[in-house]
Amino acid sequence: xxxxxxxxxxxAVTADVEGDVRLLWVLRDVLGVTxxxxxxGVGVCRACTSHLNGKAFTPCAVPVDDLAPTDEVTTIEGLxxxxxxxxxxxxxxxxxxxxxxxxxxxPGQIMAAVxxxxxAREAGREITEADLDTIRNICRCxxxxxxxxxxxxxxxxxx
Amino acid sequence: MPRRHPARDDHHTSGSGEGATPPxxxxxxxIGRRRFLGYVLAxxxxxxxxxxxxxALVPRQAAAAAPALIPSLPGPAEILDLNELLTLAALPTSNxxxxxxxxxxxxxxxxxxxxxxxxxTTSSAMIVAEELDLPLDKVKVTLADARPELLFxxxxxxxxxxxxxxxxxxxxxxxxxxxxxxxxxxxxxDAVETLTTKAGAVLSPAGALLGYGELAAKAAxxxxxxxxxxxxxxxxxxxxxxxxRRLDALDAVTGRxxxxxxxxxxxxxxxxxxxxxTINGTVRSxxxxxxxxxxxxxxxxxxxxxxxxxxxxxxxxxxxxxxxLDVDWGPGTAEGASDATVLEKLRRAELxxxxxxxxxxxxxxxxxxxxxxxxNAALETNCAIADVREDSAEIWASLKAPIVAQEQxxxxxxLPPTAVRVHVTEGGGSFGRxxxxxxxxxxxxxxxxLGKPVKLMWHRTDDFRQGRTHxxxxxxxxxxxxxGEVLTYEQRxxxxxxxxxxxxxxxxTSEVARLPVADATFSQTMFQLxxxxxxxxxxxxxxxxxxxKGYNTGSMRGIYSPNVRxxxxxxxxxxxxxxxxxxxAMRRKLMKDSRARAVLDKVAQxxxxxxxxxxxxxxxxxxxxxxxxxxxVLAEIDCRPATTGRKIPNAYTGPRVTKVVCxxxxxxxxxxxxxxxxxxxGISDGIAITLTSGLHLRDGHFLEGSxxxxxxTRQWNTPPELExxxxxxxxxxxxxxxxxxxxxxxxxxxxxxxxxxGTMPTVFPLNHAEPLAFTPLPTVPxxxxxxTDGRDRTx
Numbered sequence: 026x027x028x029x030x031x032x033x034x035x036x037a038v039t040a041d042v043e044g045d046v047r048l049l050w051v052l053r054d055v056l057g058v059t060x061x062x063x064x065x066g067v068g069v070c071r072a073c074t075s076h077l078n079g080k081a082f083t084p085c086a087v088p089v090d091d092l093a094p095t096d097e098v099t100t101i102e103g104l105x106x107x108x109x110x111x112x113x114x115x116x117x118x119x120x121x122x123x124x125x126x127x128x129x130x131x132p133g134q135i136m137a138a139v140x141x142x143x144x145a146r147e148a149g150r151e152i153t154e155a156d157l158d159t160i161r162n163i164c165r166c167x168x169x170x171x172x173x174x175x176x177x178x179x180x181x182x183x184x
Numbered sequence: 185m186p187r188r189h190p191a192r193d194d195h196h197t198s199g200s201g202e203g204a205t206p207p208x209x210x211x212x213x214x215i216g217r218r219r220f221l222g223y224v225l226a227x228x229x230x231x232x233x234x235x236x237x238x239x240a241l242v243p244r245q246a247a248a249a250a251p252a253l254i255p256s257l258p259g260p261a262e263i264l265d266l267n268e269l270l271t272l273a274a275l276p277t278s279n280x281x282x283x284x285x286x287x288x289x290x291x292x293x294x295x296x297x298x299x300x301x302x303x304x305t306t307s308s309a310m311i312v313a314e315e316l317d318l319p320l321d322k323v324k325v326t327l328a329d330a331r332p333e334l335l336f337x338x339x340x341x342x343x344x345x346x347x348x349x350x351x352x353x354x355x356x357x358x359x360x361x362x363x364x365x366x367x368x369x370x371x372x373x374d375a376v377e378t379l380t381t382k383a384g385a386v387l388s389p390a391g392a393l394l395g396y397g398e399l400a401a402k403a404a405x406x407x408x409x410x411x412x413x414x415x416x417x418x419x420x421x422x423x424x425x426x427x428x429r430r431l432d433a434l435d436a437v438t439g440r441x442x443x444x445x446x447x448x449x450x451x452x453x454x455x456x457x458x459x460x461x462t463i464n465g466t467v468r469s470x471x472x473x474x475x476x477x478x479x480x481x482x483x484x485x486x487x488x489x490x491x492x493x494x495x496x497x498x499x500x501x502x503x504x505x506x507x508x509l510d511v512d513w514g515p516g517t518a519e520g521a522s523d524a525t526v527l528e529k530l531r532r533a534e535l536x537x538x539x540x541x542x543x544x545x546x547x548x549x550x551x552x553x554x555x556x557x558x559x560n561a562a563l564e565t566n567c568a569i570a571d572v573r574e575d576s577a578e579i580w581a582s583l584k585a586p587i588v589a590q591e592q593x594x595x596x597x598x599l600p601p602t603a604v605r606v607h608v609t610e611g612g613g614s615f616g617r618x619x620x621x622x623x624x625x626x627x628x629x630x631x632x633x634l635g636k637p638v639k640l641m642w643h644r645t646d647d648f649r650q651g652r653t654h655x656x657x658x659x660x661x662x663x664x665x666x667x668g669e670v671l672t673y674e675q676r677x678x679x680x681x682x683x684x685x686x687x688x689x690x691x692x693t694s695e696v697a698r699l700p701v702a703d704a705t706f707s708q709t710m711f712q713l714x715x716x717x718x719x720x721x722x723x724x725x726x727x728x729x730x731x732x733k734g735y736n737t738g739s740m741r742g743i744y745s746p747n748v749r750x751x752x753x754x755x756x757x758x759x760x761x762x763x764x765x766x767x768x769a770m771r772r773k774l775m776k777d778s779r780a781r782a783v784l785d786k787v788a789q790x791x792x793x794x795x796x797x798x799x800x801x802x803x804x805x806x807x808x809x810x811x812x813x814x815x816x817v818l819a820e821i822d823c824r825p826a827t828t829g830r831k832i833p834n835a836y837t838g839p840r841v842t843k844v845v846c847x848x849x850x851x852x853x854x855x856x857x858x859x860x861x862x863x864x865x866g867i868s869d870g871i872a873i874t875l876t877s878g879l880h881l882r883d884g885h886f887l888e889g890s891x892x893x894x895x896x897t898r899q900w901n902t903p904p905e906l907e908x909x910x911x912x913x914x915x916x917x918x919x920x921x922x923x924x925x926x927x928x929x930x931x932x933x934x935x936x937x938x939x940x941x942g943t944m945p946t947v948f949p950l951n952h953a954e955p956l957a958f959t960p961l962p963t964v965p966x967x968x969x970x971x972t973d974g975r976d977r978t979x
Contacts, residue, residue: 042498043480047970050498054454059446060439062612064563065644066503068971069834070891072563077978086974101439116437123429123857126865127301128436129563129612135437140979158832158900163891165563165613166301167868168861169902 031092033058034103044090049073051089052100060101060132064163071162074133074140075100081140101132104139108184115139115179122175126166134162138176142183152180219412220351222359223280229287230363230403232411233280234355236296236348281349283312283356289384289397291318291360294328297349298340298584299432300562300611300618301865302922303858306431307346308353310854314423315357315416317381318396325431330586330606340584341619341739343811343920346854350918351415358413360403367403368394418852418916425913427857432610444567444581444609445641452569452637453483455630456502458492458509459646461963462884463735465516467492472510479505486633490650493630495638500970503643507965517734519884523556523656523952526680526732526881530658533731534678537662539723546666549758553659554947555747556878557680557886559894560654560740564612565647570627571637576603581624582611589621593628615869616740617652620683643967645889653879653886654740655680659751663721668763670774673721673755677748681730682707683737715748718809719756719774741869745810745927747948750874753806753931754944767935768793768805779911780807783816783847786909791818791845800824801842804936808928811920813850817867817932819843819903823940832900834892836876836957838950839940841933843905846925851915860908863925867906870929872897874937878949880956889961889968895951 026041033056040055049066052058052075061084064072068086075084076099084098092098104113112120115138125131137160145152157173164172223233284292291312299305309323316323331338361381368386369376371394378389386394435441460466467487476494477485481501485494494505542548568581577597583589586606594601611618627640642651657679664672684706711728726748760767768788775781784807787793793805800823807816820843830837846863853859876895880887888894895901938944947953961968 043501045504046481046498046500048974050454050500053445054498054500057448059442062443062563063445063499063565063641065891066499066970067644067890067968068974068977070563070644077975080978082974082978084974086971086977088972091972091975101437105438112438119437120429120433123433123861125430125433125436126303126861127562127564127611127613128432128441129301129443131436132439144979154904160899161835163563163896163898164868165561165615165896166861167865167872167897169868169897169899170864170906171861173899173902173904 029089029092030094032095032097034099035106037094040089042089045088048084048087048089048092048098052084058100058102062129062133064130071137072130072133074136074162076136076140079143081137101136104136113139114182115175118175118179118182122171122178124168124171124175126168130162130164134164134172137162138179141176142180152176219414220355220358222355222411222413224359224363224405224409224411225282226405226407227284228404229400230285230360231282232356232359232363233282234352234359236281236352281352281356283360285360285364285396285400285403287397287400289395289400290322290324291316292324292326293353294326295349296328296331296338297345298582298608298611298614298618299327300340300582300584300614302345302862303430303855304345306428307854307858308349309431310423310428311350311353312357314421315354316361318384320423320428320431322384327608327610329608330590338585338587343922343924346918347812347920350854354415355413358415359411362411362413363403364396364399367399371399371402424854425852425856428855429857441610443564443612444569445639447569447580447609449569449571449580449637449639452571452639453495453497454499454502455493455495455627455638455640456499456506456643457488457490457626457646458494458506458511459650459966460491460513460516461966462516463518463650466514468512468514470509470511472508476505476508479508484634484636486630488626488629488633490626493633495630495634495636499641503967503970506643506967507969509965516884521734521881521884523881526656527554527658529731530656530678530680533729534658534660535676535727535729537660537674537676538725539662539664539672539674542664543666546664546671547762548662548664549755549762551661551751551755551758551944551946553661553747553751553754555657555659556948556952557656557881558654558740558873558878558949559648559651559888560616560738561647561651561894562611562613562615562617565642565644566617566623566651567641568621568624568627569637569639570624570631572597572628572631575599577628578605578607579624579628580607580609581621582609582614582618583621583624584614584618585621589624592621593625596625597628597632616654616738620652620738622652644891645961645967648879648888648890648894649886650736652683652736652738655682655735655737657747659748661751661755663755663759665759665763668765670721670759672723673717675726675748675752677711677726677728677744679728679730679744680735680737681733682739682743684710684739711744714743714745714810716809717752718776718780718807719771720776721774741866742923742926745808745923746870746873746930749806749808749927750931750934750948753935754938757935757938758944766794771805771807775807777809777814779814779849780809783807783814783849783911786847786911787816787818787845790847790907790909791843793818798824800940802936802940804932804934804939806928806931806935808924808931810924810927813848813919813921813924815846815848815863815924815928817870817925817928818845819929819932819936821933821936821940823937830900834958835898835900836895836951837900838875839937840901841871841903841936844903844929845907845909846928847909847911848921848924849911850919850921852913852918853910854918856910859910859921862921863908864906866923866925867929868897868902869926871901871933874930874933874948875950876901878952880952885963887956887960893958893960
């Protein structure tokens with residue numbers, strides 16, 4: 026079986042699996058990394074949102090073949106390590122505002138939130154209400170308002 | 185509604201509370217503290233119990249005596265609502281809930297309910313912490329496996345969890361506290377009356393301190409015994425009523441929270457079903473079984489009752505196999521049906537209005553509202569793990585009616601129920617879905633057929649197209665008025681049948697004779713138990729009729745209330761307009777209940793009702809009373825072209841709710857922060873079902889197949905301004921909250937739209953009649969290909 030090597034949460038991993046299997050299933054079914062959730066499988070609900078080389082992406086839409094050994098994949102499990110802490114400031118904001126209800130979408134929401142803040146910063150600005158309107162992640166419990174507050178609060182806490 | 189609980193005196197007893205004192209005088213005069221019966225169980229460490237439902241002592245005599253549907257008298261829901269019924273029905277069959285105190289000082293409680301995001305594990309832990317005087321982080325609440333001995337008392341629904349478990353949990357915790365005090369008195373040689381408890385320890389007058397952990401074994405009992413206890417006075421509450429964060433929040437934000445599909449059960453490989461192109465279609469034959477079995481990663485392919493099951497190493501490979509199957513499909517249960525054909529059936533099934541010809545000077549508002557099918561899909565699709573062996577089975581799934589699942593799966597497998605273990609996992613949302621065990625049933629069938637464990641998950645597209653729905657319905661309303669007074673209000677709600685086959689049906693059957701609706705069908709009973717007009721509208725009748733059982737339906741958050749109440753509040757606005765009254769003032773004047781009037785006043789004041797707004801924007805206001813609770817919602821909407829014409833790729837924008845003010849009174853808010861969260865979610869749901877989220881039925885199937893087609897509320901539909909006001913807790917007992925806000929929000933948003941556009945909306949969701957905002961996915965194969973362009977779409 027073909028082998029696929031990439032960097033997952035800071036460590037090189039190798040998966041023995043067919044190359045057309047989407048990364049979400051390589052993470053969940055082969056490597057046992059279950060933070061990224063399945064909510065649609067077609068890149069719409071964004072419950073599996075993780076980071077590829079620092080940018081938000083949906084692993085359900087990336088064949089593992091597409092990853093090079095130097096590609097860095099960060100899931101919710103690896104987010105705190107990116108700031109060398111037990112929790113990322115965005116996760117702390119999430120806790121302080123008690124955002125989660127069922128919690129199923131929350132890993133994806135937090136990963137999307139961090140990327141949204143990063144993208145604004147790269148453009149030399151802070152996030153706005155308009156940026157919040159662009160976040161596509163579904164929360165079927167409807168916690169959207171607390172998500173908005175937490176993204177703004179997490180942004181304030183991110184260096 | 186009168187409350188059954190006699191007032192309590194101000195005296196706080198901090199002693200052991202155990203049987204030493206004779207039962208206090210209770211009842212009539214409202215003097216004295218009520219005493220409750222709990223149990224201490226024989227166990228190596230302190231283990232206490234209380235009967236679930238024990239607090240519901242006797243059904244109110246009023247229930248038996250009340251006539252049915254006599255105009256101007258209280259309707260059944262005002263005498264004995266669904267919560268009450270669920271609680272009462274538990275009485276003869278209920279059993280014990282137990283709390284165990286371990287040597288590390290932690291208390292453990294297995295809650296016989298489902299946690300699907302509503303926060304009941306946190307609120308239950310708060311109740312234990314309160315009565316036991318234990319820090320909240322020392323209380324560990326887990327979800328109980330199916331416990332058949334609880335019979336009907338393991339159903340999570342009707343916003344009933346806290347209402348039905350509040351007192352039993354307190355009683356058990358109070359027994360534990362009493363035992364700990366007693367054990368400490370033996371150790372310290374102090375009289376038990378002199379001891380107090382605080383933060384997980386017993387304190388003596390001399391300052392000695394004994395932790396619960398070191399007392400746990402000493403407080404244990406050698407034999408089971410009944411114990412009388414008094415409960416803490418509300419004025420002494422330190423935990424209940426304070427805003428607490430969810431206890432599982434850290435697990436949720438770190439990805440550590442485990443849902444069913446995150447569990448690792450040995451050899452339970454991913455499994456999916458290739459489903460028919462029409463609702464409940466059937467498999468005639470499969471042309472390429474061998475070919476699909478040979479696909480990469482696939483271990484098994486087998487035909488089952490709902491389609492063709494594939495099992496493989498990864499779900500991704502299962503998707504590919506499902507797509508590759510060449511199946512000859514037989515017809516389903518809704519062949520050729522469309523929204524138009526269902527609407528026609530609903531018209532034919534509608535019950536007649538009865539108000540006779542109008543007297544002189546009397547006018548009428550006549551309206552008919554249509555509520556299209558909507559999806560109660562959660563973000564976690566239907567899923568379950570099953571490991572079926574020759575003579576036993578084990579199931580893991582989020583289930584709100586786990587005993588029903590256990591019994592029905594046992595029946596299907598030909599096993600005794602005791603041979604089927606059902607583990608209730610954390611649920612990724614419910615909204616009615618988890619009342620049923622569709623995936624668990626399927627998983628058991630597939631596991632039996634293959635002789636292997638399976639981790640079965642529905643594809644999102646199947647979840648929308650073959651999953652359960654909130655049934656399509658219509659509401660015909662006629663209200664008559666004369667000289668500014670409303671004389672009559674008639675509402676005929678007609679719905680595609682709602683499936684209540686999750687066990688509550690049997691529960692109601694056993695109780696139904698007590699009700700003034702004994703000759704009605706089960707659905708009509710549910711309707712009468714849940715529907716109540718908050719307004720005095722003269723002669724009032726609200727009736728349900730049902731048609732067509734060909735659809736996979738179920739209760740969605742609020743069951744009938746969002747639609748029924750939305751129709752009524754729109755008619756209220758129309759009556760106000762025609763009689764030249766202000767909509768808020770008229771509601772206020774006609775309001776039956778002072779608590780309902782108080783929440784209405786609160787949102788009118790906080791939301792600046794009547795403020796000047798730009799053309800194309802407006803406010804709407806509505807109340808809803810249910811589950812012993814009251815909510816009012818004031819919504820502001822923007823229907824101006826610049827807003828409705830917003831362009832977001834693969835999205836529906838439309839009118840935007842720009843602000844919501846919500847006031848809620850649940851009598852006693854155990855966790856106000858959790859209550860706010862429930863209101864927020866209900867508001868998002870109300871916005872969705874009013875404006876954007878419906879299913880289109882064509883040619884026997886639903887067109888929607890993804891979250892970019894079924895338009896649940898998204899960030900771009902979310903009100904930027906949201907204020908939720910929790911009213912002071914003046915009650916003795918917490919009312920329900922999980923579903924409450926949906927009806928109020930739906931009605932307020934619809935009323936705001938009507939006032940902004942000058943036209944009363946009559947078809948919901950509002951975008952349903954517009955041209956489809958998406959291209960439907962094919963029905964064969966039933967699920968779309970997994971995309972490959974993820975690298976190009978990083979953001």
